[in-house]
C-alpha cells in the first residue's frame with residue numbers, strides 16, 4: 103500500500119459532502135495531534151482512516167461529533183459547523199451520527215435488546231416505534247436470537263454487533279467507528295466490516311479508523327492515513 107500524496111484539495115461547501123475539514127489543526131495542552139488538515143467525505147462514501155497508535159485518528163473522529171473542538175480551522179458535518187453547535191442543536195446533530203467504539207461501551211446489567219433501545223427511549227421514541235426498529239436492527243447484525251442475553255454472555259464479536267446495533271437503530275446517515283475491530287480476530291473483524299458495508303450500501307456514510315492494514319486491503323474503499331499530524335491519501 104503506497105502513500106501517494108497529501109489530501110490538499112481545498113474543500114468547497116456543498117450538500118454533496120457529509121463531512122468537511124478545512125485547514126483543521128488540533129493541539130492538546132502538550133501535544134499537536136493534527137496539523138492543518140483538509141478532508142472531504144461525500145454522502146454515501148465509505149472511508150477508512152489508518153495510522154499508527156497516537157497519530158490522531160480518534161481525535162479526528164471526536165471532532166466530527168463535537169467531543170473535541172478544533173484549535174484552528176472548520177469542521178462541518180451535514181452542513182453544520184460543529185464548533186458552533188451548542189446544547190439542543192449539538193444533541194440533534196449527534197442524533198444523526200451513529201458512533202461505534204472499540205471497547206463496545208455496553209451496559210452490563212441490561213440485555214442486548216435494552217442496550218440497543220436505551221438511546222431511543224432517551225430520545226422519546228414511542229414503545230411501538232422502538233419495537234418496530236429493534237427487530238430488523240438485530241436481524242441485520244445477526245443477533246435476533248440473543249436479544250435477551252446480557253453482554254457478559256456474549257463473545258467479543260457479538261458484543262461489537264450490539265454496539266453497532268445501538269449506533270444504527272435510529273438510522274443515522276453518518277456512522278463513525280473508532281477501531282471497531284481492534285479487539286477482534288480476523289474472522290470476526292471481517293464479519294463486522296461486512297455489516298458496515300451493508301449499511302453503506304443502504305446509503306449511510308461510513309468512516310472507520312483502523313490499524314488493520316490487511317482488512318483495509320481486502321476492501322475496495324477510499325483510505326486516508328494520519329501521519330505526523332498530516333493526512334495522506336493512500337492507494338490500496
Ligand SMILES: Nc1ncnc2c1ncn2[C@@H]1O[C@H](COP(=O)(O)OP(=O)(O)OP(=O)(O)O)[C@@H](O)[C@H]1O
Nearest residue numbers: 130131133135153154155156157158159160161162
Ligand atoms: N485529551 C487529551 N489530552 C492530551 N493529549 C491527548 C488527548 N487525547 C489524545 N491526546 C494525544 O493526541 C495524540 C493523538 O491521540 P489519538 O487518541 O487521536 O490517536 P489515535 O491515532 O486514535 O491512537 P490509537 O490508535 O492508539 O487509539 C496522542 O499523542 C495522544 O496522546
